[in-house]
Amino acid sequence: MCAHQTGRSVDTPVTPGDRPPRLGRLPVVDNTVAMLRDPLAFYDRVGDHEADVVGYNVAGTTGYFLTHPDLIEQVLVTDASDYEKGALLQRTLGEFVGEGLFLLEGEEWQRQRTALQPAFYRDRIETYGETMTDFAAATADEWDDGEVVDARPSMQALTLRILGKTLLDVEIETTADALEPLLSALRHRLDPRTLSAYLPLWVPTPINRRVNRSLSAFEATLDDIVAARRREDETTREARDDVLSLLLSMDEETMDRERLGDQLLTFLVAGHDTTSLTLSYAWFLLATHPQIQRRLHEELDETLDGATPTVADLFELPYLDRVLSEVLRLYPPAFTVFRQPARPVSLGGYEIGPDAQLTLPQWLVHRDERWYDDPDAFRPDRWTDDFESTLPDYAYYPFGGGPRHCIGMRFARMEAKLALATIAQRFAVEPVTEPPLELAMQITLSPAEPIQIRVRDR
C-alpha cells in the first residue's frame, strides 16, 4: 500500500478558525472501534486522506495525525519545548518506567539525559562491538544448514543477551532467568488488543500477576547485582564499562534506587524489541530479495575476507549501511511518535489545544510518495548522498528527532550492522514466510505471523 496518493501541502492556506479535516464523514466521529480493530488500516486511511493534519477521536480523546516533515520538525525540534510525551504514554508505560528517561519531563529529564549521555558516546559504544559479534556468532552456531528459523525469537534472544552483557555485565543464564520472562510478560501486557492493556497493574488478571512476579524477580536480581558491585574493590569497579557501572557512579540524588530500576528497565524495553524487530525485518527482506542479498554477500566477502567484522570495518561496508537504512524506512519498529501540546499551539495553520493527542507516524511518512519513488519497494540503492541531501529532514526519522531523539541510536545501528554482517557471512537466507508480511501495531510495529526463513550454509 502506498501511504500518500497526492497529499495536500502544509502550504495550502488555512482560514483562522478552520478545523482540520477528520476521519469519517461527521465533523467529530468516534474512531475507537476502527482503531482497536485494525490500527494499521486506520493509519492507512489517514495516509489516503490528502491532508497533512487529520483529526480523529479515540476513546474520548481528540487526536491529530501530522504527516508532513515540516510539521514533524516543528513538534520534535523547532518548538520541542511546547510539547510533552503526553497522557497516553504516561498511562501505558508510567507504571513500569515512570522515572526512566523515556517518560521524564522538564528539568529532571534534562538532568538525567545529561548524566546518561556518556554511556552512549561513540568511544564507549565501540567497546561493545566484540560482545555484539560474539553473541551474533553464537546465534549462527545454533543454526544448521537447511533449517527453518523463526527469526523473531532468535533475534530477541540475541539482542537481549547483548543488552544483558552491555548494560549489566550479566551472563546469558541471568538474562534468560530474570530479563526474558519480564520482557515477554510486558510485551503481552502492553498489547493494545488485550484487555490487560486497559487495566491498572494492581488488577489481578493472569497477565498482571505474571508481570508483577517477573518485576519482583527482576528487582531482586538487580539488587543482588548492585550489592555484589558495592563489594568490589575500586580497581575492579573502575575497569568496568557497562551501563550499570556508570549509573552507580552517579550521586544518590541523581540516581536513587527507584530511578536505577526504572532507567535499566527503560533501556531494556526501548532497546530490546526495537533492535530485534529491525533484524527480523532485515532477514525477511533479504530472503525475499535475493539480488540484494547477493550484493550484500559480495560486499562482506570482499571487505572482510572471512574475518569477524569489527567496528572499524563498518566504515568500509556502505551497502550494509544502506540496507539497514532501507529496512528502517519500510518497517520502522517505532511506527509513530506521540506528543501532547503543553499549551495551545498552531500547527499547519490550525489552532490545537493542550488536551489533543498528536500522532507523528513514521509508518506513513516513510512511505509517502512525495519523498520516495516507488515507496513500498525495498531499494537500498536509493540511499545515495544526493538523495539524502535532497530529502526533507523529517521525511525519515526512525529514531525520532530533536532533544528527545533515541539515545541508543548509535548503539542500535552498530549492533544491527555487526549482527547482520556476522551472520550473513555464514548463512544465506531463503523465504519461508512469503510477502506481503502481515503486521500488527502493538507497542512496536510487529509481525502478526512468525517470520520464518530457511538458512543455508554459504
Ligand code: HEM
Ligand atoms: C532500531 C532500534 C531502535 C529504534 C527504532 C528506536 C527508536 C526510538 C525513538 C523513535 C525514540 C524517540 C521517542 C519519542 O520521541 O517519543 C527513542 C527514544 C529512546 N530510545 Fe530508542 N530506539 C532503538 C534502540 C534503542 C536502544 C538500543 C536503546 C538503549 C540501549 C534505546 C533507548 C532509548 C531511550 C532511553 C529513549 C528515550 C530518550 C529520551 O527521551 O531522552 N533505543 N527510540
